[in-house]
Amino acid sequence: MPREEMMRPLIRGRGVGSRPLEASASDPGTPLVGILGTGDFSRSLSGCLVASGYPVVVGSRSPERSRALFPEEAEVTSQMEAASQADLVFVALFPEHYSTLAGLRQALAGKVLVDVSNGIQVNLCGTSHAEQLAAMFPESDVVKGFNTVSAWALQTGPRDGNRQVLLCGDSAAAKAMVGQLCRALGFVPVDTGLLAARALDLENLPLRLFPSWRIPLLSTFALFTAFYLYNFIHDVLHPFVMAGNSRAFSKMPVETVNVTLPAVALVMLALVYMPGSLAAALQLSRGTKYTRFPSWLDRWLGRRKQLGLCSFACAAMHAVYSLCLPMRRSARYKILNEAYKQVTKGVPDSWQDEAVWRMELYLSVGIMALGLLSLLAIASLPTVADALNWREFTFMQSGLGMAALTAGTLHTLLFGWDRAFDPGNYHFCLPPTFMVVLPLPLAVLCSRLAFCLPCLAARLARIRRGWEKSRHLRFVPPEEGGGGCSNGGVGNGRSLEDVSDV
Amino acid sequence: MPREEMMRPLIRGRGVGSRPLEASASDPGTPLVGILGTGDFSRSLSGCLVASGYPVVVGSRSPERSRALFPEEAEVTSQMEAASQADLVFVALFPEHYSTLAGLRQALAGKVLVDVSNGIQVNLCGTSHAEQLAAMFPESDVVKGFNTVSAWALQTGPRDGNRQVLLCGDSAAAKAMVGQLCRALGFVPVDTGLLAARALDLENLPLRLFPSWRIPLLSTFALFTAFYLYNFIHDVLHPFVMAGNSRAFSKMPVETVNVTLPAVALVMLALVYMPGSLAAALQLSRGTKYTRFPSWLDRWLGRRKQLGLCSFACAAMHAVYSLCLPMRRSARYKILNEAYKQVTKGVPDSWQDEAVWRMELYLSVGIMALGLLSLLAIASLPTVADALNWREFTFMQSGLGMAALTAGTLHTLLFGWDRAFDPGNYHFCLPPTFMVVLPLPLAVLCSRLAFCLPCLAARLARIRRGWEKSRHLRFVPPEEGGGGCSNGGVGNGRSLEDVSDV
């Protein structure tokens, strides 16, 4: 991938013989940056600082041994030397070795210490490394930061995905100093508050595993299990118990999964658009968009993207499974046996017009639904989404999204055809799966239709432009953000408050 | 998606207890920024300005009520207060409430007003909001801008897709002041000209819906309809009219669509590479690359990417439809009936070598064509394309593109096999679809071969390096941009002038 390609010169550049761009070094008041520790991170950091024109001094326990690891512009000396020379000191040691710094307390007094450490496993209670450091060096200003930045990002330069540097600390001045350094390296500093309040969170950040995906994935798995069991009882257990048909068990790996996946996909897709309806209903009843939603609804609205991608994944798997069906031995044997029957019965033509039409129709609608979901998935890629204006974003998420939900529901209805009315499809009195699935998407679609009624639509539009019932009654002319009408549309459309993009 | 994850600390950071990074605030001459209005946009803007170290004063009609909505570093006061204190004022009201600002005329005199408003529907004639504002405050310098920026982008910081801030206004100094502010927030200001000339365009920008996709999508739909009708008459109507075969109608949802899609895909792909041939021919005949192409050709060249993605979409759908064929009931019934025939006729083996080879061959070539198109589609993703150097870009678009066109054409030829010569395939004297499709791609392929002839190729290369016939005759040594040869290759390759990447 080009990434490596672009890297190579950069890395070479770090080698002996390359010179820094003294750009900012020429500015007066560029702080002398010290780095304690000689690990991967301090090496990358030193290279990055040198390239941005900062004078760097590295404090090592064995300078002569470490010198070769650092760009030649960086001075590599003893920890004491480095600590006393530098204005701003990065502490790049393992927390468990902080104790070895005790002797530097005088040298570091009055200076800014940056704690870049991370825990090994999530540490929910207890004190953060940064607070331990602050306790060791009461005369220094400790700032927690850069721990969310990877040595890789330092080497290649920040990119859209990793441009933010989250900082916290008790001294605003110290944070400002570190913030300026961030900017000089091309990062975007974000102050998150005080050490006591945020250091622990920051140290846990790099250890978190897709937190925004937890609930969507769990609900997907839960739905899958539930529907799988239902289908197992309905399609496998029933024929076995009733007719002693043991062949039904061979449905388990593919066929049962393939009946379960579309059910999950459709329910998940309905769950993407349900919170929007709820929020709209709330706004209508409250007559304002400025009172916050209950937190569960906030969180739900904030997970629509993940829910949608889970739904797409299930739909795509369903497509693959379906396409596999005719390839299977079981399908082949069934055809052969049918052929045998047809011949022995002497039926020259077994064509059933209704069965043919039903399948042709639900196939084509299903393919359309999948196509629409694919477009939505592509549009949810960061770079693609970033380049959409608010109307395009709304059109994709709301317009195409509802079209996909409609197509998916239609696909299910056509698949069901008239089989809901055939008692033969009720095994153990359980209705066929598609009947269990349909209520939710149908409800969402109806609510959407309701919000399109002129009266409701107009009121909703007014509310989303900032109109408020309360005010209106007090005859106070509304006061609203011009940008709010459109930009806010996107802004909040993607944040937790607003639903105009649903 | 990680986006939310990175957001959370940022949002928390906005809450009470967080401090701004006074970074730039320390600089003298940082303007005091005023914001009139308390909507979504002004809230996000204030947070963003505060985080970048700007002193912010918000003018609200009900300060006490609004204070809670803004970061604590921002001063929230009356509109009059804010207007008189600030050096630079963002007007974040709905245009319809501009009138409520009449009283601030004195307070705002001599200051820079930024109009961030957007229309609700596209406003093609009429005056822009910015011009209305300028008329209300003749003593102030009005700059239109930030209306293309979403509150979301202000909260998360600019990304590649939304880094540009388009500005217009009549005072260069005012625009420079706003431009500097943009840079401080990490955006890239782009001056687009005077209010009268551009304000309306800017206000309409966020309301535009994929303008660059309109023509490609329309042509796709037009082609689809045309070919669908053709195939309907050829494959459905003809058997019905001639043989009264009503089963043919069941071909409509899937089979007819599946004959139409590849036709559209191939024609669209030919349309991607046709303008390149035309442009090359023009350059050859004119003997220079410096005279502009006719505007229709410019526009066509500028839409190649969209045309290509439409073609890919059709090809992908064609693949899915084809893979669905054997799964259908109709296919099953056909096999059963054939089996019946075979048995009753007593034919032990119905293998036809030619039919087998024909299908195996066009299948494998078709899969290759799809694979190549997929690579092209992936390479057209912003981040991937940005990381390609000009030669890689040319190789992908020109090399792989032509390979895909060749494979697609071959796929069609193999599908056609010898059936063009069987009068039985001419229904109502209409040739089979593949014969209607082939001429265009074949013409494009031939033109490309022609441009590979040494004589033409050499002349074309000279012209694209800036050589000009006219000059050449005047014996003036050419003068050309070194970068132009290669970088220009990419630059214009992706812009509207050049075709070196075709």
Add this chain to the structure above:
Amino acid sequence: MPREEMMRPLIRGRGVGSRPLEASASDPGTPLVGILGTGDFSRSLSGCLVASGYPVVVGSRSPERSRALFPEEAEVTSQMEAASQADLVFVALFPEHYSTLAGLRQALAGKVLVDVSNGIQVNLCGTSHAEQLAAMFPESDVVKGFNTVSAWALQTGPRDGNRQVLLCGDSAAAKAMVGQLCRALGFVPVDTGLLAARALDLENLPLRLFPSWRIPLLSTFALFTAFYLYNFIHDVLHPFVMAGNSRAFSKMPVETVNVTLPAVALVMLALVYMPGSLAAALQLSRGTKYTRFPSWLDRWLGRRKQLGLCSFACAAMHAVYSLCLPMRRSARYKILNEAYKQVTKGVPDSWQDEAVWRMELYLSVGIMALGLLSLLAIASLPTVADALNWREFTFMQSGLGMAALTAGTLHTLLFGWDRAFDPGNYHFCLPPTFMVVLPLPLAVLCSRLAFCLPCLAARLARIRRGWEKSRHLRFVPPEEGGGGCSNGGVGNGRSLEDVSDV
């Protein structure tokens, strides 16, 4: 695509009537930038400089003729004029016309010349254009750079993929000056060293064609050819030679390819995870992570991403080919003939439970393997990868990756079932393909299991946190980068040294 949409205003902005944002121009000491040459690149560069507030003077051989091509803020004059006025001069001519600049030697003395030129074909030995220029103008400081930047990037502004500007030159001051200019335009300057050492490399960079993909692609093709031949002999030649069955040849386009692709995919996937095992073994035996790996292992580790994507491509093609199987004429004829046999033999039911189960199982496992590989492929998209924290990255690459390898291996084992023990599958004494494929992935999986043994796992973890056997013996307390433990995890995980992400 939105890119064009955002472009339009920018381009308009370049037109007559637009004004520059004097932002930085107001700063004292903004250099007057000269550009020699009027090609595509110089036009884009001038527009970009003007928009960033630099005063620009363009030197043209025919100023009046060129003026219209440049933004009105740029002064277009004679080459001599431009050369004598400017502080910093971009030489944007074709190298072959450098001689025409001889007259400007006095005017350019003591100034910084930027050589932006590129070769037409890769120039491995010989002198670079930059060195030729330096030889022509001994009194000037020549800096090579911007040749890796496209006119397109200059027009649209830098993006993640193309933000770096690689520079080289002999004068640090000159490079610093150009570096500052880069920053002002939003690029990230990277000093790569001296002219003699690097200019040639830089000039060749834009001519390189996916260098990081060469070896992965070559190995893919090599494996494909080898396995294809093996399968051809095993499945096509053998039945023909033994039974004179000429129909077997019709397997070549699809079936043989479809047996070859999964073999290649699985071997490639094993090759992705093998170097990690080797590296871990080396680290364990050496007892340190600080001694470099042999260069072949370094290179191998650096190509894992490409190897993985090649493996995914083969797996995806395998899926498509497999789904095509039942659609083919040959499949249809086979079923018909089987039906005939079944009927004539009077077998009412040809169901074989084992064959059914075998296929259902390896199908479902295969689909899972493909799903996992798809997730990995998506996660390797730049924007997605950039947004992952180190633990998420490790989880994806190591966790999901091994899961995919396991699923792929299981898919193959289930496909093989008991057929390894049926001598009928040994044609010409050659075992069936799946047996040739399995050893490698099985070996990798076993090695991974070994590294999970508590003793080895613990030691490896210590080593990767910087513990060193040697040191340990000398009882020197280890000294390590705090960030190194986690960030370094990503940093080096993606660089060539470390394997913690494998």
